[in-house]
Amino acid sequence: MKLPDSDDTTGAVAPAVAAQGRAGILRRLLRNPVAVTCLVLLALISLASLFAPLLTSQDPARSSLTDSLAPMSGKHPLGGDGVGRDVLARLLYGGRTSLLGALLAVAVAVVIGVPAGLVAGYYRKWFDAVSSWVSNLLMAVPAIIVLLVVMSAVGQNTYLAMAVFGVLMSPGVFRLIRASVISVREELYVDAARVSGLTDARIIRRHILPVVQAPTIIQAAQMLGLGIVIQSGLEFLGLGSASQASWGSMLNDAFGNIYTKPELMVWPGLALAVTVAAFGLLGNALRDALDGTAVTGRKPSRGATTRKPGAEKKAPPVISEAQDTDDALLVLEGLTVSYPTAQGEKTVVDGVSLTVRRGEVLGLVGESGSGKSQTAFAILGLLPREAQVATTRLEFDGTELGRLGRAAMNRYRGHRIAYVPQEPMSNLDPSFRIGAQLVEPVRRHLGLSAAEARTKTLGLLERVGISDPERVFRAYPHQISGGMAQRVLIAGAVSCEPDLLIADEPTTALDVTVQAEVLDLMRSLQSERNMGVILVTHDFGVVADLCDRVTVMQTGAVVESAPVDQLFADPQHPYTRMLLASTLEDAEPRSALSLSRTVSASAAGAVGIAGTTDPAGVTNSAGITNTGRQEGPA
Amino acid sequence: MIVFLVRRVVAGLVLVLVIATTTFALMGLTGSDPVRQIVGQTATQQQVTAKSAELGLDQPFVVRYGHWLADAVHGNLGSSWFSGESVTSSLENKLPVTLSIVLAALLVSAVLSTVLGVAAAVRRGALDQVVQLLAVLGFAVPSFLVALVFAVVIGVDLGWLPATGYVPLADSAGGWLRSITLPALSLSVGAIAATAQQVRGSMVDVLRADYIRTLRSRGISERSLLFRHALRNAAPAALTVLALQFIGLVGGAVVVEKVFGLNGIGSQATSAGSQGDTPVVMGVVVVMVALVVVVNILMDLAYGWLNPKVRVG
Numbered sequence: 001m002k003l004p005d006s007d008d009t010t011g012a013v014a015p016a017v018a019a020q021g022r023a024g025i026l027r028r029l030l031r032n033p034v035a036v037t038c039l040v041l042l043a044l045i046s047l048a049s050l051f052a053p054l055l056t057s058q059d060p061a062r063s064s065l066t067d068s069l070a071p072m073s074g075k076h077p078l079g080g081d082g083v084g085r086d087v088l089a090r091l092l093y094g095g096r097t098s099l100l101g102a103l104l105a106v107a108v109a110v111v112i113g114v115p116a117g118l119v120a121g122y123y124r125k126w127f128d129a130v131s132s133w134v135s136n137l138l139m140a141v142p143a144i145i146v147l148l149v150v151m152s153a154v155g156q157n158t159y160l161a162m163a164v165f166g167v168l169m170s171p172g173v174f175r176l177i178r179a180s181v182i183s184v185r186e187e188l189y190v191d192a193a194r195v196s197g198l199t200d201a202r203i204i205r206r207h208i209l210p211v212v213q214a215p216t217i218i219q220a221a222q223m224l225g226l227g228i229v230i231q232s233g234l235e236f237l238g239l240g241s242a243s244q245a246s247w248g249s250m251l252n253d254a255f256g257n258i259y260t261k262p263e264l265m266v267w268p269g270l271a272l273a274v275t276v277a278a279f280g281l282l283g284n285a286l287r288d289a290l291d292g293t294a295v296t297g298r299k300p301s302r303g304a305t306t307r308k309p310g311a312e313k314k315a316p317p318v319i320s321e322a323q324d325t326d327d328a329l330l331v332l333e334g335l336t337v338s339y340p341t342a343q344g345e346k347t348v349v350d351g352v353s354l355t356v357r358r359g360e361v362l363g364l365v366g367e368s369g370s371g372k373s374q375t376a377f378a379i380l381g382l383l384p385r386e387a388q389v390a391t392t393r394l395e396f397d398g399t400e401l402g403r404l405g406r407a408a409m410n411r412y413r414g415h416r417i418a419y420v421p422q423e424p425m426s427n428l429d430p431s432f433r434i435g436a437q438l439v440e441p442v443r444r445h446l447g448l449s450a451a452e453a454r455t456k457t458l459g460l461l462e463r464v465g466i467s468d469p470e471r472v473f474r475a476y477p478h479q480i481s482g483g484m485a486q487r488v489l490i491a492g493a494v495s496c497e498p499d500l501l502i503a504d505e506p507t508t509a510l511d512v513t514v515q516a517e518v519l520d521l522m523r524s525l526q527s528e529r530n531m532g533v534i535l536v537t538h539d540f541g542v543v544a545d546l547c548d549r550v551t552v553m554q555t556g557a558v559v560e561s562a563p564v565d566q567l568f569a570d571p572q573h574p575y576t577r578m579l580l581a582s583t584l585e586d587a588e589p590r591s592a593l594s595l596s597r598t599v600s601a602s603a604a605g606a607v608g609i610a611g612t613t614d615p616a617g618v619t620n621s622a623g624i625t626n627t628g629r630q631e632g633p634a
Numbered sequence: 635m636i637v638f639l640v641r642r643v644v645a646g647l648v649l650v651l652v653i654a655t656t657t658f659a660l661m662g663l664t665g666s667d668p669v670r671q672i673v674g675q676t677a678t679q680q681q682v683t684a685k686s687a688e689l690g691l692d693q694p695f696v697v698r699y700g701h702w703l704a705d706a707v708h709g710n711l712g713s714s715w716f717s718g719e720s721v722t723s724s725l726e727n728k729l730p731v732t733l734s735i736v737l738a739a740l741l742v743s744a745v746l747s748t749v750l751g752v753a754a755a756v757r758r759g760a761l762d763q764v765v766q767l768l769a770v771l772g773f774a775v776p777s778f779l780v781a782l783v784f785a786v787v788i789g790v791d792l793g794w795l796p797a798t799g800y801v802p803l804a805d806s807a808g809g810w811l812r813s814i815t816l817p818a819l820s821l822s823v824g825a826i827a828a829t830a831q832q833v834r835g836s837m838v839d840v841l842r843a844d845y846i847r848t849l850r851s852r853g854i855s856e857r858s859l860l861f862r863h864a865l866r867n868a869a870p871a872a873l874t875v876l877a878l879q880f881i882g883l884v885g886g887a888v889v890v891e892k893v894f895g896l897n898g899i900g901s902q903a904t905s906a907g908s909q910g911d912t913p914v915v916m917g918v919v920v921v922m923v924a925l926v927v928v929v930n931i932l933m934d935l936a937y938g939w940l941n942p943k944v945r946v947g
Binding site: 233413418426 | 661770774775778779782785786845846849850853854866867881882884885888893903909915918922927930942
């Protein structure tokens with residue numbers, strides 16, 4: 001019937017095991033009520049089968065015509081079956097057949113699968129090729145057909161059939177072990193052990209066996225259930241040792257009397273279902289125990305930092321510019337983003353305010369973990385669903401975005417506010433041609449026909465510097481380079497002529513030469529279309545190159561905001577000074593050049609005195625709190 | 635693509651050949667004595683020898699296998715030792731029954747596991763928990779037990795659908811559908827459980843992918859995002875599991891056919907197997923393995939269609 005698919009347990013589990021050790025897993029397992037229930041049930045069933053002679057005085061094989069289909073009575077607590085055998089006795093003794101048979105099958109599968117998997121995974125070469133071929137072959141055959149053949153050829157022996165079934169299940173174990181071993185042997189510590197001259201046997205015992213132990217136990221639990229299913233299936237078909245009581249043969253008998261006494265199905269059916277379900281749930285609980293923290297949910301986002309509220313008294317941010325928001329394209333005030341974690345709420349953005357005017361490039365700067373990307377995603381409404389987001393004001397071109405529903409927000413996203421991601425290759429849908437991905441939003445937002453959208457998209461691809469737009473239009477993402485992918489993403493972002501472009505470190509993942517080209521492209525597109533831009537970056541070279549104004553963030557809050565010339569000439573906040581200093585130290589030639597150009601230019605001009613004002617927006621907008629809809633991954 | 639297809643077909647043929655050879659060897663070389671069963675316990679030694687010669691069992695194993703293989707390649711699978719009926723024609727009669735329930739079960743599994751898996755991945759929360767629990771239970775409870783419960787409750791007690799028998803599609807489309815509904819449903823429970831679990835897992839992963847966020851940033855509709863983009867990327871992994879599950883469906887058909895009194899290949903396998911009727915067993919094995927091979931190749935083609943890296947690269 002079906003063999004357990006082992007692949008899903010492999011990768012994730014293996015590294016976790018090595019780190020945790022078995023005691024911790026066992027403790028976690030015992031804290032899981034489902035696991036405890038399963039263990040107790042299985043223990044009861046095993047004990048009842050083991051002590052069957054003590055629990056009933058009846059012989060499970062003795063039939064008597066007078067007791068045929070007997071009702072429940074003192075003599076037959078659960079009644080008699082079709083030929084007058086005692087149902088309780090058959091149930092108890094039948095448990096032995098099922099459990100022993102399943103144990104035998106699992107033992108065979110483990111004895112074959114584990115060594116074969118170890119050798120194939122550790123030494124690879126011809127043995128790996130041959131054993132993988134055999135394993136694929138075995139997995140392609142319906143097990144029950146093979147068992148039918150074996151039983152008809154060799155004779156009706158339940159235990160023999162289960163041993164053969166063990167052979168048929170061994171590919172599952174083999175594949176699991178092989179995959180675990182392959183992943184471990186690439187680890188540095190195994191490499192180190194090999195270099196330091198440990199024997200293979202020792203490496204396998206010390207480093208590899210501990211890793212494969214736990215996944216094997218999980219799979220064994222599931223295979224036990226499977227063994228019982230197959231065995232009872234065979235006996236239900238009337239195959240197997242006729243003299244032996246078993247749950248499957250009880251169901252066969254009940255099936256024969258289905259119109260006269262269907263209740264006969266209840267006991268063996270229940271025993272079977274409970275036992276198999278208990279093994280299955282136990283396997284799942286074991287896996288959960290191994291995954292450990294995975295149950296509590298995904299870690300919020302990279303670089304999130306925990307800040308104890310009020311632990312440190314922060315200096316107010318240095319805001320050196322006029323706070324008139326009249327000609328503002330985007331006004332964000334009092335943005336707070338936090339994530340629920342096991343240790344309580346974790347705030348990653350705390351009261352951030354910023355303004356972008358039409359046609360202005362705002363640099364959002366800070367080291368990783370400062371909350372700048374979280375701020376960018378919050379504006380787009382793209383934070384993960386578990387994020388808790390509050391703003392006092394999030395106004396785009398006069399519309400409050402914080403209160404928009406999904407459909408209304410989708411009319412802004414991509415159309416008037418666009419986004420360029422950091423990592424080009426992971427941001428294109430691998431299953432669709434590039435053309436299709438670019439055409440879809442254009443048609444949706446601008447209402448173009450397929451042909452018009454195609455022409456427009458090809459023009460865009462040419463505009464972003466792709467020399468063979470027709471080819472790229474037809475290509476899949478894996479067929480183009482990273483630099484080209486980033487151009488495609490920029491083309492996608494500007495395709496509907498947005499007023500605001502939010503670019504999240506658009507050059508970080510690119511080669512240095514490509515970085516310069518992409519920055520040039522962004523600059524020319526920006527001035528050509530007079531877009532407002534929020535450029536998220538940690539690179540002051542990029543800031544100097546492109547930005548009109550800079551907002552500096554540290555641990556989730558704005559520390560300084562100033563026009564770019566002023567910030568370079570006279571940074572007010574110590575954190576800004578530190579960032580600037582570190583940029584100058586290891587600056588690339590290009591960045592340093594443009595930086596010095598900007599700095600000298602600003603030094604030559606009149607330098608305004610940086611005045612400090614109150615943190616904007618937190619108190620002045622009537623205390624509205626919008627809990628914006630976020631549509632990122634759950 | 636053509637090379638890939640040819641390779642898969644050749645690998646499939648090799649599989650059928652290896653299984654056929656192994657089965658023939660098992661049936662021919664082990665100690666059981668089918669001739670004695672055929673002629674009966676009271677027959678004389680002369681009668682046994684004559685029957686042996688008639689069936690060609692007096693020849694060496696290799697010669698017998700050579701004959702069988704040569705005939706099989708020409709589409710002749712011999713005749714039953716017990717009934718004398720041609721194996722090919724009896725398979726022709728029984729294949730539609732098994733194909734109906736197995737393919738219907740495959741279809742039901744594909745559709746329901748997608749619906750359940752996507753719903754669990756998108757809605758999360760309580761619905762997710764319920765789907766996951768159903769997945770574990772569906773995986774654990776054997777399909778013939780489900781079949782028995784369906785037969786008794788829906789077939790006999792409620793009488794909504796027939797509990798036994800098969801109506802050919804040519805006779806009555808409605809009757810055919812009614813007759814295969816319960817068998818196909820009970821057969822698909824395990825496959826639905828396993829595949830829904832996989833669909834859910836892949837969907838959760840894909841929905842976290844960067845490109846989904848970027849597509850969202852372009853303002854495309856939620857429907858297109860879920861069903862065009864996310865599901866398309868989650869499908870290959872689910873398809874792999876479904877292909878594995880199909881092997882289980884073919885095996886499960888053997889037991890389910892018995893419960894619903896269907897005269898298909900599965901019930902033929904059971905009776906021929908318990909009698910030691912080598913020609914029939916060989917025919918059944920070849921047809922079932924060939925069925926698995928064909929469906930797996932179709933799944934591979936679908937996989938290639940879904941996954942451009944396989945197709946183009």
